[in-house]
Amino acid sequence: MSEVVQFLLSGIAAGGIYALIAVGFVTVYNVLGIINFAQGEFAMFGALVAASLVARGVPLVAAIPLAIAVTAATGALTERAILRPAAGSSDVVRIIITIGVSIGLRGLALTVWSSKSYALPQFSGGEPVRILGAALALQNFWVLGVAAAIMIALYLLFERTYFGSALRACVMSPNASRLMGISPSVMSLFAYTMSAALGAMAGIVVTPISLATYDMGIMLGLKGFVAAVLGGLVSAPGAVVGGLLLGIIESFAAGFLSSGYRDAIAFALLLAVLGIRPTGLFARMAEQRRV
């Protein structure tokens, strides 16, 4: 019994992390129309910056926003210096440019932080929550809380603010929104910067659980991407549901079938979804952009 509960709790915890990354993929995909393979690297970057700051004695509450800001600035720079000049290139080339960005960021991190692991303290001290012999560290609640908070914030931003409606307008019809005075270039900068910041938040909030290394972005990025695809790639709520679902399925499959094949499960799920419902489990067809 305690096993099943633990599988569920661990699955939800992992799913929260995937969801956070997935939301970043969705944001960039919606506005720039490309899959940003550097998404996981932003998580890594944020986590390492935060860990370094804390190691240098900066209090956690200051280190976190600082690290998010540094990562967001890196994202903004990337968008302006690399993606914007390539705006006229084909999707394929732009996607591969994001692969280049991810390799470059990883290399930069390796140079600065070496291959060592870095830790962050839990955001709040205290005993883990134990239910029926299963346990969930408090930090996992932070992960879920941050995921939920980001979801709500994104919902409010997109659905309830003027700027958010401009961003959505730009996704729906870039040319018509230009006629309103909305600059697609500014929106693209905003979206990329925001997704870098989202990535950084994800990286920072998981570091107390998973520790931070220069190559943590690879798996994080891939799993987050799968979660985003499960959710249809265009919808942030879909991404969150996709992330949670992925985490739970992975956890149960690893527990009951084979722990060695744990990572394969996410991708098998991806193949299954592509076979059955290529537009994702939760996507509304009408909102589908090009995949």
Next chain:
Amino acid sequence: MRPSTASRELLILVPVALALAALGVLGNTYMISMLVIAGIHVIVTAGLTLLLGFAGQISLAQAAFYALGAYGSMIGTVHLGLNPWLALVLTALGSGIVAYAIGVPTLRLHGHYLALATLGFGIIVNIVLVQETNITGGPTGAVGIPRLTLGVELTSDRQYFALVWFVTLALLLVCRVLVTGSSYGRVLRALQASEVATESIGIDVARYKVQVFVLCAVLASLGGSLYAHYLTVISPSEFGFDVSMEFLVMAVIGGLGSVWGALAGVLAVTAFLEILRTVAPMIAPNIPTSEYEVVAFGGLLVLTLLFFPDGFMGRWRRFAGALRLGAMGR
């Protein structure tokens, strides 16, 4: 007048072959092996060049098909005791069938579904290689793969160099003639220019895309087989997701559509890393520079794509085209 296709390709092939032959004679073991690996990478990358160039599709599983080739040859020769050449052919066929099974459902849809499917497939293949220790040797890898024989066993690097580059250039030539000199290639080039128009002519576009994907996988498999017989030791970490990315990078840097782009891309990346290794210690002898390689690699990729979005060969084609127009007085 336009010379016949084959002879035009020979005009590229012969100097390349001569230059390689010169290197084969002059180079030391290190250079020879590096070029053997490069040759194998050219074969694998050429498949991607065709897939990206003509079908407009991304495969993130090129390393997985490369792995299928290598492990197929290993299983065929080590476990089943087959002749290496027979194993190589059977493996290539098998890889083609796997690619067909992936391609048919995904390439009928519009969009980059192949990229998603191959992402999943590539990672699953790697995990299976790690897990199925009894068959694959697990994470430490499989050893004792026999060398290839051509009458005699090819034991020296130089022999292998000759074999690999013969195969590589022959495959490139076949691909090139296929693309530029046949009705089949004409359909592919039509597909590249306008999918909708090709379809309007009554050509089943998806079928051709699937075939290109199968060809792409078969080339990767052939490369993998050659690799396994060359190193005689294989392990899953040689075929990870990052390796698929590297092949993709080399294809794009070289330029898509023309298999010569694969040659340009692989040689450019190989040369770049080599220069880095040679030059970096001269500039900063006391700093351990090896970590910068990764940064430099990412930087090279980004810069190349920013300045040559069509890759080196694309850039070259345009440059040459401009010269030609100039010469014609236009």
Next chain:
Amino acid sequence: MKKRKIVGCARMLLALGLMLVAGPAPVNAQAKEYRIGAVMELSGPFSSWGAPMRDAIQLAVDNINAAGGIKGVPLKLVVYDGRSKGTEAVLLAKRLVTQDKVVAIIGPGTSPTTMPVIPYVTEAGVPTLSMGSSDRIIEPANERRWLFRPPYGSRHNVEKLIEHFKATGIKKVGFLSVNNAYGDTGREEFEKAARPAGIEVVAWEKFGGTDNDVKPQLTKLRALAPQAIIVWSIPPAASIVQKNRAELAIDIPMYHDNGASLTPQFIELAAGAAEGAYGVVIKVDVLDELPANDPQKATLLKFRQQFESRFGMDVGGLYGEAYDCVLLIAKGLESAGDNKEKLRDAIERVKGFVGMAGIYTMSPTEHNGLSARDLVIGRVKNGKWTIVK
């Protein structure tokens, strides 16, 4: 147009060719230095140990040179990043031998990256000191004349653990290993040794090297009520297991192989959760508790002082193991000079040599040289390893 394309291709090849032929600055064979090559996993999935190994061997080379080199001839170290790839490792081994003219190679640092290198270094006749954990690197001995594997391997760890289990009456254990070559090697060795020793393994569980939650596996193991859980991995994964154990409040003792204790990261990253963990450790980690008559104590104290003053961080067993590779080569060079065949023979003849990791005694059938006797079962108390008596 075609002609220009050809010229372009030819030019590219020519440039590559020139570069290759020119190579690095030509090596003067008469130069008064011994060149040692190293292929380390500085990037890629195995990179967490690459940089520490490189730092340690660089320290060893610098120390030897500071002390006047080998009979006045300085050592020169050439390090390359094997990018955690076997292919790259083979190419770099060839580069080290043919262009850098090294007398011996240290590395590669893992079993999967070492295996592909074996045929070449055997054919070329270069003494190679791999840092991988699997004994497949040095067995069968007659085919592996040129390969040495100085660090402790899975075999030693298993031996030490089983000895300890016998002494403490532990007969039922659970086994949790990281899902890569390192974990698999440990699992293989333990499987071989457990049954003869009368130890029952209730479950073999695995977890991914980048997983951040091992609680499902731990819950499963706990339900089977073993007397001990063996964890076969390296940090940061080992630290995460330890943290998860604390979260679940599991009171079954947890034993780590010496991979966990090889760098100070294990305790540091577990942030308190490592408290009470058992592990196979190398003496340098429990230096202060060693009796004064321990043969290694004096050398280790000096080593620790040098290391900590140079890198400003705590030393760990891994650094000692890597450091020893240089010492073994240096010892060989003293008697053999730069003749590779003689160097190999000299390393094979090393007997009772006190290194940082342990005492080495090589022979034609023993290319590791260490023994489980020099290992210690340790336990984390107050953030430090202590000896379990």
Next chain:
Amino acid sequence: MSASAVQPEPVLKVEGVSKRFGGVQAVSEVCFSFGAGQICGLIGPNGAGKTTLFNLVSGVYVPDAGVIRILGARTDGVPAHRIARLGVARTFQNPQLFDALTVRENVMVGLAQAAPPTLASSLLAFSRRRRREEEDRVAADRHLARVGLTTASDRMAKDLSFGEQRLLEVARALATRPRLLLLDEPASGLSQGEVAQLVALLRDLRADNLSIFLIEHDVSTVMNVADHVVVLNYGRKIAEGAPQGVRNDPAVIEAYLGSAGGAAPRVSTERAPTGRQMLSAEKLVSFRGELQVLREVSFDVIEGEVAGIVGPNGAGKSTLLGTVAGLYPLQAGHVRLGDKSTEGQPAERVVQLGISLVPERRGIFTGLSVRENLALGAYARYRGSQRQQIDADIENVFALFPRLRELASARAGSLSGGEQQMLAIGRGLMARPRLLMLDEPSLGIAPRLVAEIFRVLNTLKEGGTSILIVEQNARSVFEIANRVSVLVRGRIVMTGTPAELADDARVVEAYLGGRRPSSGSGMQAPPMPIEPAAPPSVQ
């Protein structure tokens, strides 16, 4: 349709076909058919649903209802490449050639349909392959000769002129040995001479018993070449028959030029324009792709006036507005708003300078609510904490279009075409522009709503807003504009007051063709006079 004794099975038969996109019914219950060896032309004003119907026939879309039969086989829902296999070939409005192939190779790809080459056969069987190549080469040259491109056969397709590219597409289509040829706006972008060449070619093909179905906005060309004409408006068939009859059908003329006796009010003279220039455009030159669309267009808008630009579809009207608004690059010429130059500014900047464009096909944000759409109209002047002002402006728009108030929280995509147009205009006003530009506000909208929209425009004009309106529906513009220019083939051919132009036969000619020297004898019907405008129905 001319009576013939034996009516063979129709080549193309469209039965009750409908297609809907969101809130817009693009095609509804269209039925028509035509027989072998005929040329059938599909015409209709912009937005009538021609392209949708064409795409339904060629297999790009699947109809919501109805049946399409080609050569007796049902083809609705069949993939495009299978339709092609039935003996149907098509061309594209923007030629879709295989750029990297030579002209001859383009045709050879078309020949591949008979037996699509396989990978295996191309790698093996060298001699057979070579023989077939030779046969294909000869066949390709035959098709090229037919369209008159023999001398170009070794050139690269992308190096051909626009007209030659059109012909090459036809040659490529012929290579598939079709029984039905579908032509998508074959005359667009061609010079007069090229059109004549094309018409001759089509007649020649008809003589070989090839059936041709074409859509075309150049009505005179259709009238000139077709045996059978189908006219669409608002997605419905409004006329069908021989060109002669269709041309004189009042419903057709009304569809093109607008309703003469509509409910739109007359020009109000109460408030005269100030005489100051609001917008001046000098010698604008603009390209879309390789095609020159604007050929030195000059015009101006006086402050407080409604200026109209009318002209047939394809004349360059939308490009003209898009260029002024900064959506399309301006290759040459000058644009000034008041005393400020706007040339070279991107669209998002131009709107800040005071020019608001209500784009063709409305460009509303379908996923946003009506209110959100309107609010975004003020984005260019939004400077934080002005929500109340924006809300007040939205109220003003609601006052103009009461219908929108009821729909305020509806998703814009669910609105009907006319409601979307109101929304688009309202959104354009939200920018408080100095100049409001409207691109075909009547496009695809029912007459009742068109009248409503023009009533609002008149109100705006009386409020002093300067308006530039571009319309195919000339008569509705005549109702409200102070001055109207006629744009044909990228040039302004005449400018005058509505009264002057209303009586000018050249306007009808510009739309429906007429005294063209090359036309056959049956084509010389006298130009249709525009009926005198009805008295104003003042609000």
